[in-house]
Amino acid sequence: MQSSPPTEQDMNRLLAVLKIIRMALLGSLAVYLIVGRFVAPDLTLQLGGNAFRILRTALYALSLVVLLAAGYVRRLILAARGSSAGPTQAGQPSMLQKYSSAVIASLVMSESIGIYGLVLFLLGRNATDLYLLVGISAAAIFYFRPRPEELLDLIQRGS
Numbered sequence: 001m002q003s004s005p006p007t008e009q010d011m012n013r014l015l016a017v018l019k020i021i022r023m024a025l026l027g028s029l030a031v032y033l034i035v036g037r038f039v040a041p042d043l044t045l046q047l048g049g050n051a052f053r054i055l056r057t058a059l060y061a062l063s064l065v066v067l068l069a070a071g072y073v074r075r076l077i078l079a080a081r082g083s084s085a086g087p088t089q090a091g092q093p094s095m096l097q098k099y100s101s102a103v104i105a106s107l108v109m110s111e112s113i114g115i116y117g118l119v120l121f122l123l124g125r126n127a128t129d130l131y132l133l134v135g136i137s138a139a140a141i142f143y144f145r146p147r148p149e150e151l152l153d154l155i156q157r158g159s
Contacts, residue, residue, distance in 0.1 A: 005095075005155060006095060006096050006155060010096060011096070011148070011151055011152070011155075014096050014099070014100060014146075014151070015146050015148055015151065017100075018100065018103050018104070018146035019145075019146060021103075021104060021107065022107055022141060022145055022146065025107055025108070025110075025111045025141055026138060026141055028111060028114070029111065029114045029134050029137055029138055029141075032114050032115070032117065032118040032130070032134055033130065033131075033134055035118065036117075036118050036121045036122070036127075036130045037127070037130075052123060052124050055120070055123065056120055056124065056129065059116040059119065059120055059133075060116075060133075062116065063113045063116055063133060063136065066109050066110075066112055066113055067109075067110070067113065067136070067140055069109060070105070070106040070109035070110050070140065070144060071106065071144075073102075073105050073106060073109065074102045074103070074105065074106040074144065077098060077101050077102035077105060078098065078099070078102045078154060080098065095154055095155050095158050096151075098154070099146075099150075099151050099154055103144065103145075103146045106144040107141055107144055107145075110137055110140035110141045110143075110144055111137055111141060112137075113133050113134075113136055113137040113140065114133060114134045114137035114138070116133050117129055117130045117131070117132065117133025117134045117137070118130060118134075120133070
């Protein structure tokens with residue numbers, strides 16, 4: 001059974017939902033900054049020098065890997081074949097679900113980098129770690145934002 005192509009209204013509704021998700025993730029980054037700068041100074045979660053240096057190096061390396069993987073995962077999901085024929089269980093065209101999955105996966109992976117910055121700040125009290133990783137996270141969330149032209153191109157290629 002072949003599904004009909006999604007309507008412009010379907011696409012606009014999906015893009016609106018994805019924008020809300022993106023804004024929520026950006027909002028969570030703001031919460032990390034607030035927690036780190038205003039709530040966390042009262043916490044005593046210091047980690048030893050050598051252990052902290054190892055953890056810091058590992059989380060910065062993991063941040064780079066996650067950043068690169070977010071783009072790869074997004075492209076992988078968008079290029080996947082097989083899920084584009086036929087409607088999904090809810091009757092929504094699967095091209096929209098494919099795009100939604102790709103965008104959400106890349107956004108959430110990007111947001112996790114901000115969590116690494118908060119963890120490093122809580123353990124090491126270095127505001128640079130918090131600001132740098134939250135900034136990288138915000139930039140990645142902006143880069144991987146939902147784009148109408150990308151969705152339209154996906155639908156046209158799948159038709």
